[in-house]
Amino acid sequence: MTKRPDKPITLADVARRAGTSTAVVSYVINNGPRPVAAATRERVLAAAAELHYRPNRIARALRSRTTGVAGLVLADASNPYFGALARHIEQALEKRDRLTLVGNAGYSADRQRDLVARFLAAQVDGLVIVSAEEGGDVAAQAEAAGVSAVYVHHGPPDGHAPVVAADNQTAVHEAVAHLRRHGHRRIAFLAGPHDAGPVGLRRQAWTAALTGDPDAVLLRCDYSRAAADALTRHLIAEGTMPRALITATDEHATGVLSGAWACGLPVPDRLALISLDGTPESAHTAPALTVTQQPLRAMAEQAVELLFGDISRALTAHAPLVIRRSCGCEA
Amino acid sequence: MTKRPDKPITLADVARRAGTSTAVVSYVINNGPRPVAAATRERVLAAAAELHYRPNRIARALRSRTTGVAGLVLADASNPYFGALARHIEQALEKRDRLTLVGNAGYSADRQRDLVARFLAAQVDGLVIVSAEEGGDVAAQAEAAGVSAVYVHHGPPDGHAPVVAADNQTAVHEAVAHLRRHGHRRIAFLAGPHDAGPVGLRRQAWTAALTGDPDAVLLRCDYSRAAADALTRHLIAEGTMPRALITATDEHATGVLSGAWACGLPVPDRLALISLDGTPESAHTAPALTVTQQPLRAMAEQAVELLFGDISRALTAHAPLVIRRSCGCEA
């Protein structure tokens, strides 16, 4: 006995079975826009159930010009910061009964633009863009097509679309202040390869906070554990490793921890460390990282609220200092 | 001057502008299925460019009964193992010119089933299921609707859909053998809360490999860094921490590292550790983890090959031992 791949049931099938028209079936399936007599309603529901009717969202989308799908463009889902954000965004979208079309743009503006074009062709109802520093104003692309877009984590300098981001300024100041309370006066900063996006802001805030120390060391490396690991080993070998360090991202911090361990440099005893993302993983490194913790879930929820809800302006989120072990506290 | 939200350009618009029929426009846009005279072709292309024509994939999908979208159901994108897998799957799908609809099912069978139903309603062309241990045979659900599905990492025991997974058996044996080479005879194992899925297989392989030591310690905790961290602290406080340990997942290993650090237990000197996932992050922990490394990219590619390509049977992938520091080697 071969199982015949049940050919899809349509509205018309249900209508025929229930002895009504397709219009009536549509009304009961969607609870409107017009009322249906209770008796007919029952018949329709019964017929639909018996036939295992499943509305075809594609057909519905073509007709109603709304797909119930949102696009999520990500720099890199395998980076835990973006990964956690992605999960929360997907969840928030689901709460609003939207499906999520996802794409990784890497760190290329071209790929980002291309991805957005494809999402637009797929008629997404809205776009959430979680990009790293690079990439033009793709939200403008979307708006030209009549679909709204929101940036999370980072938006282009001259963009018109709302940006949901953490308060980098305050976060950095709190980190610096805390390290000072530990008695540190030379506080280094590990940034990305160049100043741009949120990390650029963080770097600037650090510079501003350190007017007292014009010789403060600025370190730079790629956004990867491997790069931070290698840099750390290099600095330790050279004898120029700072005693207090703020890393721009948790990936950086993790790499630093790994490099320091490999060289036998104890953290926090010989290196006090604070990181600025505050991903969930930062709580379970060795040692646990003191971080400024971004409210990722709240940010995700605000983003989809901005897209499909009532609010229209983004609030920058406070990233409170979470004290653990890497700064030198006994937490 | 208000920017009028350019109302979408349709095939008909282009046809009118080019002075041809919609059919011809369709043929040049899709390069087929019928040839078009070079001259007409040029006119059409010009018209399309001037109007900034963008094909509407929804309409195309309704007509051609193929959406160019695949569904990816994930247990939890914020788990690095699944996150990395997701990224590779998305990439492989893109290579085949498919968009990715993603959803997190958590660890609930109900949510998984629901997600699959929604994807099916969205008329996905195929389904990749990266589930944890729980969840019925959702691939059967898909097949009943005529769409093919593939499991990655784990498939139900009695399932009919192909399963792309690593060779857990061999991986565990290699890990045990390596720890023995280090002189360890009591080799503990940290598994999930109960035996199921791939971790269940790993646990069994460990038991099989340790017939020489009937007293080998089996540890269990939830799949989270936090749980492994807490368990480790508890065991150390109790004085029952093993000297050699294989963890079922990298999340477990990371938690163990964190807990051990917090209690001042040196790894690898007082605890030799090998983990079994081999996520990219395992290379930059403190200390770096010795792992059996699953070929995530290859697995992802095989999965989409299975869905949309020629091959029809899944090969289980070898997860080679990657020696780093946590086992006690000087790597």
Place this chain on the structure above:
DNA sequence: CTGTTAGCGCATTCAC
């Protein structure tokens, strides 16, 4: 080689 036309499955307007 090109034009005309009939639906894909559904929501909705118009008649009743």
Place this chain on the structure above:
DNA sequence: GTGAATGCGCTAACAG
């Protein structure tokens, strides 16, 4: 309260 009919944008079968 209900049914018939129209069309969303596109592809493909059918004419020329």
